[in-house]
């Protein structure tokens with residue numbers, strides 16, 4: 483019968499909602515939480531719904547957000563706090579089914595097939611989760627319920643915040659008909675432009691094409707599109723979405739040769755990797771780098787350490803050494819990548835004095851940023867970039 487059994491649960495404007503909960507003065511105000519690195523070069527992590535009215539959204543540069551929303555309240559991220567709320571939310575989700583696939587700190591898929599006898603239908607379970615999350619965390623969550631992951635995710639997004647949307651099998655066609663093409667997984671800006679050339683703007687515009695046509699026009703992506711445009715998705719909810727590594731890479735518009743500039747980028751990228759490790763309460767023992775030159779030749783190098791780390795300073799220092807020691811800075815660089823792998827949960831790693839000292843430094847900088855505002859506190863390395871732009 484194809485009964486709905488997949489849930490996609492997603493907290494509403496999570497980081498800013500936690501900040502608004504912690505400080506009642508912030509309620510109903512445009513609150514913008516930024517990354518660990520909160521200079522004007524940093525990006526927005528979460529914007530409250532009040533801030534979104536000004537056009538502010540996540541991943542937008544802080545500098546741009548401040549132009550759009552000069553009266554916004556800009557706060558540095560407090561990951562310990564969000565992590566604590568997240569742990570509570572996930573313990574609620576796991577009560578209803580063992581099949582919880584964590585997508586991020588505030589988002590998960592659940593498969594509740596077989597749990598109905600204990601907790602009621604999938605829709606009843608969604609109601610119960612919403613109530614319990616509100617009661618125990620004083621935060622709201624949006625849930626989509628459907629027959630597969632793709633539709634459940636579309637459904638959770640449909641009526642945010644505090645939504646509960648169900649897409650039953652018989653509603654799929656109606657729901658997909660007017661869906662814009664860029665809402666389909668895997669369709670980014672570039673692909674959407676390509677599809678627009680063939681007058682394909684909505685999911686239903688794809689219905690007249692055969693699988694073979696889409697495959698020959700767009701390759702593998704075309705095959706995916708054929709099924710997703712009809713609301714079909716066979717991926718199963720996997721119990722633990724184990725993150726293997728966290729990395730960041732950048733392709734430069736002009737190839738880079740200047741060492742100081744390369745190190746400045748490397749530092750910025752280390753901060754991004756560190757931020758994402760912190761957000762997921764992870765540490766790793768292997769730092770790796772990737773370099774691609776103008777002729778597209780590509781080199782990777784890595785170093786494993788005795789102690790797991792997630793501080794931007796340490797990641798940066800090790801990556802810098804890898805570049806220098808392996809003589810990778812002799813030609814101009816087209817792409818630079820940096821990452822950390824061999825991950826473990828924070829708290830499960832071996833502690834040593836060195837790691838603790840460095841964590842403390844990150845914390846102190848965070849505190850200073852909170853106290854004096856993001857713009858004023860920036861490690862010396864970043865000043866190079868700030869002046870350059």
Ligand SMILES: [Mg+2]
Nearest residue numbers: 492493494588
């Ligand atoms: Mg969310």
